[in-house]
Amino acid sequence: MITQKMTPISRRHAVQLLGASAALSLLPGLSFAAGDAVAGRIAEVTGGKAIGDLDIYLDMPEIAENGNQVKMSFEIDSPMTDAEHVKAVYVFADGNPEPDVAQFNFTPAMGACGATTRMRLSKTQNVTVLAAMSDGSFAKADTAVKVTIGGCGG
């Protein structure tokens, strides 16, 4: 076992530390709030590109009684040809311990773009769907889901 010598901390030092941590949390990009985690992941995926306004039909319940099994389905209008199709769809949940939920990789062979699955939601939060198109553009949709009983175990 590692023993560490604890030096008593002076009041002045403690105040300085508090001030430093407050200043740190004000810096953009250093805060770890859940919503920012999703924004960070979106920026990572899009590489900072603008997000277009293509129609994504996202279907989720407004109120989920059981956060363990929340049905989610989405559909995106796309011709799904080799030249123009949806490449990938990312699903994020900003209130979960880990914002990533799933990544769907589509191919033109599917003929249509859409999927249904079930996900866990730990509390009332926003769910975001981000679609990456074959031409390099992006589209996004989000919805708020109220969760009565959270679903992350524990």
Next chain:
Amino acid sequence: MAKVKARVKVPKKAEVGEIVEIKTLISHPMHSGRAVDSDGNIVPRKIINSFTANFNGKTIFKVDMRPSVSSNPFLVFPFKVTEAGTFDFIWVEDGGQEYTASKKLKLV
């Protein structure tokens, strides 16, 4: 551990050009690594982390899953029929264990 059982629903016959719906379900607890068992120990993470659907050897759909996906992962997705053939579905668990299912599709 309970036996992992994969179930897939695909139409037996379809016309060329038709978009069919494929439904898959695999029984799996999807341990997120956060839940605690009755003795207070954390259940280690063990999830299905990837699902792949192949048709005649070509990948048509792939999903990467995280612990936020519910237990017994359920997926529905479309597929445009162009020829008869065989679907192969592969689920990969943490640790590399694979579960597979296969379905045939005939043309009308």
